[in-house]
Amino acid sequence: MARPSQTEEQSKKLLPIVCEVFSELGYRRTTTAELANRCDVRENILYRLWPDKKAMFLAAIDDIFRSRAEVWSEILADRPAPEQAVERIVKYESQHQGEFGFYRIVFTALTETDDEDIRVALVNMYKSFHQLVCSQVEAGRGSGDLESDLPVEMAAWGLLGLATISNIIRELKLLPPRQRERMFATVAKCLVGGESS
Amino acid sequence: MARPSQTEEQSKKLLPIVCEVFSELGYRRTTTAELANRCDVRENILYRLWPDKKAMFLAAIDDIFRSRAEVWSEILADRPAPEQAVERIVKYESQHQGEFGFYRIVFTALTETDDEDIRVALVNMYKSFHQLVCSQVEAGRGSGDLESDLPVEMAAWGLLGLATISNIIRELKLLPPRQRERMFATVAKCLVGGESS
DNA sequence: CAATAGATTAGGTAAATACTTACAAAACTA
DNA sequence: TAGTTTTGTAAGTATTTACCTAATCTATTG
Numbered sequence: 001m002a003r004p005s006q007t008e009e010q011s012k013k014l015l016p017i018v019c020e021v022f023s024e025l026g027y028r029r030t031t032t033a034e035l036a037n038r039c040d041v042r043e044n045i046l047y048r049l050w051p052d053k054k055a056m057f058l059a060a061i062d063d064i065f066r067s068r069a070e071v072w073s074e075i076l077a078d079r080p081a082p083e084q085a086v087e088r089i090v091k092y093e094s095q096h097q098g099e100f101g102f103y104r105i106v107f108t109a110l111t112e113t114d115d116e117d118i119r120v121a122l123v124n125m126y127k128s129f130h131q132l133v134c135s136q137v138e139a140g141r142g143s144g145d146l147e148s149d150l151p152v153e154m155a156a157w158g159l160l161g162l163a164t165i166s167n168i169i170r171e172l173k174l175l176p177p178r179q180r181e182r183m184f185a186t187v188a189k190c191l192v193g194g195e196s197s
Numbered sequence: 198m199a200r201p202s203q204t205e206e207q208s209k210k211l212l213p214i215v216c217e218v219f220s221e222l223g224y225r226r227t228t229t230a231e232l233a234n235r236c237d238v239r240e241n242i243l244y245r246l247w248p249d250k251k252a253m254f255l256a257a258i259d260d261i262f263r264s265r266a267e268v269w270s271e272i273l274a275d276r277p278a279p280e281q282a283v284e285r286i287v288k289y290e291s292q293h294q295g296e297f298g299f300y301r302i303v304f305t306a307l308t309e310t311d312d313e314d315i316r317v318a319l320v321n322m323y324k325s326f327h328q329l330v331c332s333q334v335e336a337g338r339g340s341g342d343l344e345s346d347l348p349v350e351m352a353a354w355g356l357l358g359l360a361t362i363s364n365i366i367r368e369l370k371l372l373p374p375r376q377r378e379r380m381f382a383t384v385a386k387c388l389v390g391g392e393s394s
Numbered sequence: 395c396a397a398t399a400g401a402t403t404a405g406g407t408a409a410a411t412a413c414t415t416a417c418a419a420a421a422c423t424a
Numbered sequence: 425t426a427g428t429t430t431t432g433t434a435a436g437t438a439t440t441t442a443c444c445t446a447a448t449c450t451a452t453t454g
Contacts, residue, residue, distance in 0.1 A: 005400065026308030028225030032442060042403065043443075053442065104308060111223030111305045113368055123369050130371075150387050158355075158384040161362030165354055168361075171310060172320050174327075187355040190347050191387060200422045200430045207431095229412060239433065240413075250412065 011049045011059070014039045016067075019060045023101025026108035027057055054117065057109075061121045064105050065128055072132070086140040086192055093163055094184035103167040130156050137192055150191060158191040208246045208256070211236045213264075216257045220298025223305035224254055251314065254306075258318045261302050262325055269329070283337040283389055290360055291381035300364040327353050334389055347388060355388040 017039050022030050032053055036043040050056045075088055106125075112118045133156040141152070150158070166184045169175050175183065214236050219227050229250055233240040247253045272289055273282055303319070310316045330353040338349070347355070363381045366372050372380065 007400095026225070028223070029308075031440080033440095044404095044445095045402070047443070048401085107304045108308045110365065110368065111226075111301060111308070119369065123371065126365070126369060126371055150383065154380050154383050157362055157366070157380055158359060158387070161358035161360075161384075162355060163358075164361050164365075165358030168307065168323070169354070171307065172316065172323060174320065174323055183351050183354055186347065186351050187358075187388070190355070191384070200420080200428080202430065204430090228410080230410090241415095241434095242432070244413070245431085 007049055010045075014041070014046075014049065015059060015063050018056055019063055019067075019101060019105070022057060022060045022108065023064075023104040026104070027112055028108075054115070058117060058121050060105060061109060061118070061125060064102050065125045068102055069128070069132060084140075085136050086188075089136060090159075090185060090188045090192075094166065094181040094188075103164065103171075126160075130160065133159055141193060150193070155191045155193075159188060162187050162191065204246055207242075211238070211243075211246065212256060212260050215253055216260055216264075216298060216302070219254060219257045219305065220261075220301040223301070224309055225305075251312070255314060255318050257302060258306060258315070258322060261299050262322045265299055266325070266329060281337075282333050283385075286333060287356075287382060287385045287389075291363070291378040291385075300361065300368075323357075327357065330356055338390060347390070352388045352390075356385060359384050359388065 018035060021035055021038050024030075025034070030053075032043050032046060035056065036046055039046065046056065050059060071092075072089060075092055076085055106122070109118055109122050113122065130153070134152055137155055137159070138152050162184060166180060169180050169183075170177075174180075215232060218232055218235050221227075222231070227250075229240050229243060232253065233243055236243065243253065247256060268289075269286060272285055303322075306315055306319050310319065327350070331349055334352055334356070335349050359381060363377060366377050366380075367374075371377075
């Protein structure tokens, strides 16, 4: 008979900020005080939205997959010919990598895998991602000019590995951007099928 | 005119243990107290060997590359035909991955890249590794039956990416060991040249 | 309006943690 | 053996940090 709860809306509003902070600082360096500051609320409020810091992190892991998958589906929204789908995603990834702090969250999570909950969240995320990549590669191949003797699931793992190292290269500036993009595209083509160069 | 210092020997003796702890717990979760416990000394002694915790971590990063490179050179010690060198390393890596906690250290270091010293250590490590892989791939190709239109440096980055994702797969048990090994070998062949399967 | 339940504030706390200090013991050299 | 320097012990400290409590404010509804 009074004020309806808005916790749902508020968590949705704050979650992107939480993601951002975790991906900037990693899990351990991110303090609840810092999270509160960046969200422009008191710590208490965060603790009303999530039971503890770990829950905030788990929410971030889930969200990071969701948002990445969303971007992909936008890229493919105008239903290009399937053989271009892979190419488009590859192009997008080679240029915009790390935009969502995806990998930094993954890296920090990977050093917390002795926590069962975090492990499970990561496993689910990777499985979903692998599946997503698989279906795109499959579609691209089935339709025509992409050919390779590499099984689809293996090519998909290869692509995930490529995306990972490519992000590390970007993070550490091991190659200038252009060169990294070319590297990504070339190796991806080698994995997915089709001529290189 | 008195007792000669043995700090050199002692750091050499303790460094592998330090590496182990950092790779188990990551940088932040590793406390100096835990390091001391595992090394079976008091914290003080660690601080006599290294000025601070970060220095211990940097030493670990350096050591981890050194020990990995050492293992590789042992594998290649009996000078196999160069075209088998890549194959051997690939086989070894596919089976023994993570034995030296290599990737866990890298992952935890990657979330600390806003520290200049750590960034530099990582950059050097990756450059050395890339070079090492390059020279092996090059040797393998130059000598004969491995062929590919993928430039050597790109193939090398691809391999490093493959090793990374393969280690994540192992860490998260995303694939059973055999399947992971086959995946590694197959994708590696695709990158390095030669028929797959 | 008035009552009720949620939203926000501010301050606090117990535990953990990087690093220090003071001192005793042991070992090497002269 | 005496003198000097390294090695080891034990306790301490200032700070940080996850999380809590209690009180005040504010919006919604009968």
